[in-house]
Amino acid sequence: MRTIQQGCFSELRTGSCNERADMVTKLSSRCSHGSPNLMKHHKNRVYFNKRVNYSFLATDHAKLSWSSLTECRKYFIPVLCNQHGTEYNLDDSSPLMNGYPSGSSQKDKRKLVGVLTDGLHHTSARNELTKLALPAIVGQAFDPVAQLLETAFIGRLGPVELAAAGVSVSIFNIISKLFNVPLLSVTTSFVAEEISKDADKASQKGYLAKKKPSQNIVEKLVLPSVSTALLLASIIGAVEALALFMGAGAFLNMMGISRISPMRRAAQQFLSLRALGAPAVVVSLAIQGVFRGFKDTKTPLVCVGFGNLSSIIFLPLFAYSFGLGITGAAIATVASQYITTFLLIWSLSKRAIILPPRIQELQFGGYVKSGGLLLGRTLSVLITMTLGTSMAARLGPLAMAAHQICLQIWLAVSLLSDALALSAQALIASSYAKFDYKRVKEITHCVLKTGLLTGIALAIILFVSFGNIAELFTKDVELLNIVRTGVVFVSASQPINALAFIFDGLHYGVSDFAYSAYSMMAVAVISSAVLLYAPPRFAINGVWCGLTLFMTLRMAAGFMR
Secondary structure, three states: OOOHHHHHHHHHHHOHHHHHHHHHEEEEHHHHHHHOHHHHHHHHOOOOOOOOEEEEEOOOOOOOOHHHHOOHHHHHHHEEEEOOOOOOOOOOOOHHHHOOOOOOHHHHHHHHHHHHOOOOOOOHHHHHHHHHHHHHHHHHHHHHHHHHHHHHHHOOOOOOHHHHHHHHHHHHHHHHHHHHHHHHHHHHHHHHHHHHHHHHHHHHOOOOOOOOOOOOEEEEOHHHHHHHHHHHHHHHHHHHHHHHHHHHHHHHHOOOOOOOOOOOHHHHHHHHHOOOOOHHHHHHHHHHHHHOOOOOOHHHHHHHHHHHHOOOOOHHHHHHHHHHHHHHHHHHHHHHHHHHHHHHHHHHHHOEEEOOOOOOHHHHHHHHHHHHHHHHHHHHHHHHHHHHHHHOOOHHHHHHHHHHHHHHHHHHHHHHHHHHHHHHHHHHHHHHHOOHHHHHHHHHHHHHHHHHHHHHHHHHHHHHHHHHHHOOOOOOOHHOOOOOOOOOHHHHHHHHHHHHHHHHHHHOOOHHHHHHHHHHHHHHHHHHHHHHHHHHOOOOHHHHHHHHHHHHHHHHHHHHH
């Protein structure tokens, strides 16, 4: 068998490009008759009976030159070879087993992999983006719907309970967004990059799939980025819970809820109970980031859906049937959050090792550095948005109510663009880690065009139906007149918002967290200055001018990069 192989390789090395292609077929034919271990023969492939690895019939061990390899790229035929190499005395260091000529650089190997795999199992960027974005859009809508249902159930308890819950939920959301959003974004990028790098290494070594020798079971992934994210999420969640539980009174004082306020007792009790759910919220968001890194948005959708369904069942049960009132509403929400988290952990445990074999493998440095940058970025966004709300509140109750209606519509519609950005982040991170810049460019162009068209469509829909949508929030004629003045800003800014969110996702995909953070800080400073000086002159329109400028500068910063 060795003689046959060496003879074929000798002819393969000296022949022309077409002759080499013919010799590959001849080699397969000869081997099919010359090896007692051969199970079956196919026109272009050779199969051996032992566990298989993937390599390329590209070289007579180290003798076939790189120039010949480059010349005949299109004739490369994949061959499935004996993993242990006992029949040919091959080992993992052999160029034939590695699939590359000796002395080839890492860059050359990556180029060769790209040539060989170009067109194989290649899904268009648009199809892959749609596959990820649609479940993400539905999943993004779950949280606002759940909060809306919670507000509706609590509202039936009375105005004091509703006001108390509103203040408490605002505090909880501010603390959560400040720390949870950076962790979610960093986790998605790091997991997608690590999976792509591991897959690339496996393809270079020749593994088709990591399977146990005696079982037809795919092994779980061992990803330090996953373990690091979960451990950090647990720590952050515990810190948030402790801070909210112990500092509930202090946070309420900062919000202007004094000790003599009728809502103080209910608000403090509600916030203290909701604080117990902080670990579940942080861990569940981290796991959702992991699944996005896996390019899987369906599993989180199912888990979050079951969690929200349990909330719908628990809320009336605890609040009304058990007579616990606002306390029961808080308990129901926390219970549903832990149900969601347990479902996500269970789903993740089937695909990856949650805890690493060694603590040294954890990637705290990368998470802390990137997360710290995004923490500053998130803080800049929160300060700007809070300043806009504060300036609207100074204009009076009607202006504040109008601003709140416009802002809720604005944020709800932006969920669509945010889902596109999250999907693009996972796709970009995966391709960028493999140095597949052609794919990165394709995804970038696709998502930007999709985002722009989506933004234009949303702008038209909002402009036409804004009046009817506003009437769902209030029937007050005077308030509706003020709300309608914001239609131009809310609708016209949608294409800008879409591109701004998508540029953020693209930056996260290539782990360009530093630029995202510093550019956002600069944008926040400029926008905050406008928000301070425009509202006194232009009333509520001044607030929306400042917010529109904020999103425009975010888009411009992304475009400049």
